[in-house]
Amino acid sequence: MTQDALTRRFLENRNGLFSYLLALSGDPAVAEEVFQEIGVTVLRESARGAEPADPEAWLRGVARHRLADHYRAEKRKHSREVGFAGFADVVEQAFAEHPPSAADPGEILRLRECLDQLAPRARAIVDARYRDDQCLDEIAEDLGWTTNSVKVALSRARKALGECIARRRLSTG
Amino acid sequence: MTDDELLDRHFLGDGTVRAALAQRMAADAAMRAAFVARSRFETILRRACIQQSSAVHTPLRPGRPASGWWLAAAAAVLVIGVGSSAWLFRNREPEPFVAVVNGTVLADGQAVRTAQSGTALVVGDAPAAITLVDGSTATLSAASRLTFHERSGKTRATIELASGRGSFAIAKGPDQVHVTTAVGRVVVLGTRFSVAANPAQRTMDVSVDEGRVEVQVGDERVLLTNGERRSFIDPAVRSRRSRDGLVVATSDGRLAVRSVREGEGAVEQLVVARDADLVIDGRPASLLELPPGSRIRYVIEDDLVIALTAHGQLITAKVASVEPDALLVSTTGQQQPLRLELDPLVEVAIDGRPAGISQISIGSKASLLMSTDGRRVMAVTVATPKADLRSSKPKPGKPGADRLDSDGPARPGGP
Structure with a gap:
């Protein structure tokens, strides 16, 4: 997958990815911030030649890890980190079962x-x-x-x- | 706590319900589906609010800047590349309003697959199909020029057709869609119809395949229904007539013309508008500079000449030699080549394309448009032998290249 192709896949699925971040965090501001970080990550990884077999799942994985990083860095929100991994698992299950359709x-x-x-x-x-x-x-x-x-x-x-x-x-x- | 309350609190950022929500979702597939649907709805609702933020809706108080950044982020990712500053992602960019589903469509000379509202589009050299965000579709003829505009008030969308032809299938909806041309406007709610815009002739053709449209041209309102077709002309040019003629005489504000269309001897006395657009030999001029005998094309509106262009004779000749500022040509009945001076503004076209004077081949047949005084060549049109063959096949024994004609005697050196 070329850099352009991976990036375009990210663009095409931006709404679904943002929904996933919003689902995980419940906080639009956090979702926005992490979404930005994912955009940079996508570029960096695609420049390295990353070719994920399932780009949507790969993006959700990146989102999940970036959000976990975010919570760890935000000590004031430490309480939110509690139970995040378990919650993220069930959110991942929900999105895997019901992938957001392409942008309409x-x-x-x-x-x-x-x-x-x-x-x-x-x-x-x-x-x-x-x-x-x-x-x-x-x-x-x-x-x-x-x-x-x-x-x-x-x-x-x-x-x-x-x-x-x-x-x-x-x-x- | 109900499922709705759980979802409400979670999407309001209440982290204390996370465990309960996870428990419910783990136990109930329907809850997982509802959760995904809600997160998607929250996403598009944010997008819609940010897109539509306007002065129409008074904020409760001066709020923070809208944060519809993610499209800009996405676009910036493509354009700017790795190392972009995060602040770039804060810039908002409008959503695409149309998508190209078939064919080639250009914006600023570049092929595009989507376009935002207000982007001037040109269809390539084959028909193209475009879909709008509301599901309406447009099938456009090659080289059509148009611009799609998003909602404005109660108008769902406006399609500005500058030239070309479009067949439209408008998705049903409560608000109108407008197709506008230089001539008028077609108002529709949901139907299939075609519009052809001819800016040169200032006309618009409308045909309805299904449903009903209202065509507005000036003060006129016309309803067209299934199978009906009608041409409309710009009201501003309805009373205009364009004619060719020979100048007989001029005086202050008046012009006597022998109309070519009305035959020899038919002289028309005309009044020239004070602000008439007069061009003689390609240059702005006054009426008194127009020599008798000049060939003119003039436009009359409400019995006034509002525009006039004047030129000299049109000569067909064989090019004998090309100089930087002159042409030596042979014409019928002339033993010696004529030397014709080139006007500094001379326009040269070879096989229909702009060219330089040095590109004219010796021996080629050229049409020469002379200045009104007959001294200078204002335009040279050359058809190369290959192109010439396509348009006029020489008769056996009468090679076309040797047959030189003019529509009147050339007047080198003055009238």
Whole structure:
């Protein structure tokens, strides 16, 4: 596999890899940081002529190790490291059973259209969480709500978006 | 704690639920599937929010910069290579909006497989097929030029067809898709149709294979349905007419022309617009510089001449010699070659391609466009013998290269 081919495979599977990192960490900021490190790793390894037989599994392995490294380096988050290996095993099993499908640009478009249909307040909460990476406490403080209210509103918004996407998927065949 | 609550807390970064979540996932395949689906949904929701971040949605408070970096990371990986600084990954780059599924499509002269919204695309020398992010498809004729634009307000996508022909199958959806040309706009919700844009003639042809489209041209709105086809012309040029003629006389703001189309003796008196675009022998000029007898092509709009180009005679001759600033040519009835001075702006084309004067072969047949005063050659068009054979096969006993014609007597040395 050429350097270009390996790198392209990484690009093609970027969403799946990020999902995997997000699944492992539950923290978008951590997932982002580790994803960057993986990008550099991919380049370095492909320059060395690495030719993994199963690039997706190889990338997940790199992700897992980089995330473990990250947790070890972040002493403040030591508690998160506890049980990480066991958790990572079951996450790996889940992703091996249900590999994220290749990027479907139509799905992003449908989701964007669904976002447009959210009520302004719900949209603002979704943006605050997913665009601006605000935690629930920050959002609640800005709104003058309780954290639990924000959590419920966010959950409802996600559900509405999921249903909207499903409807659009059906309507567009 | 319910499965949903476990997933919610995990994806909010609550590490305390990890053990419980792992236990549930280990015991239940459906939970593992739900976990993967949720992580994927969280990913695309972040991407969608970052892509769509705009002033439309007022943030709760001035937030941190959006962190839609991973596409930029991916792109930067390809472009920059090992040793890139991590900060480069923070730059955001738009998602591809279209993908080439068949054929060759160029952007900035380079073949591309995907393109972002707003990228000017040119189809190669064979038809190509493109799919949009919403699943709509476009089949494009060779050399078509177009640009895809992503959502703007209630318009799902806009396809700007500069030239060429496209057959479109628009995925059904609640919002409109627009196909625009220089002439007008085709508005669709979901249908199959074709649009051909001819910028030179300022026309647009629309045919509908399935469904219904609304064509908007100027103030006109036309509905076309299954099997209907119609040509539209740019309203701005509807009243324009282009004609060829010979100048009889000029005066301040007026022009008398003997129209070639209307035959000998038919002289038309015309008023020239104050801001008319007048070009004589390839140079901007005023009406008073236009000598009688000049051959002109002029454009009339609302009974006013709005554009005029003037040139001299067109001569067909055999090239006897080439000098840096002149041509020696033989014409019918002339014993001695004529020396014709080349205009400094002379344009030379050999077999339809731009060329230099030194590339003209001795003995070749050339068409010479003279200046209005007959003194200078403004353009030289040469067809090489091989190319010439394709266009005109000489008759036996009458070699074409020896037959020299002109559409009138040359006037070397002045009128």
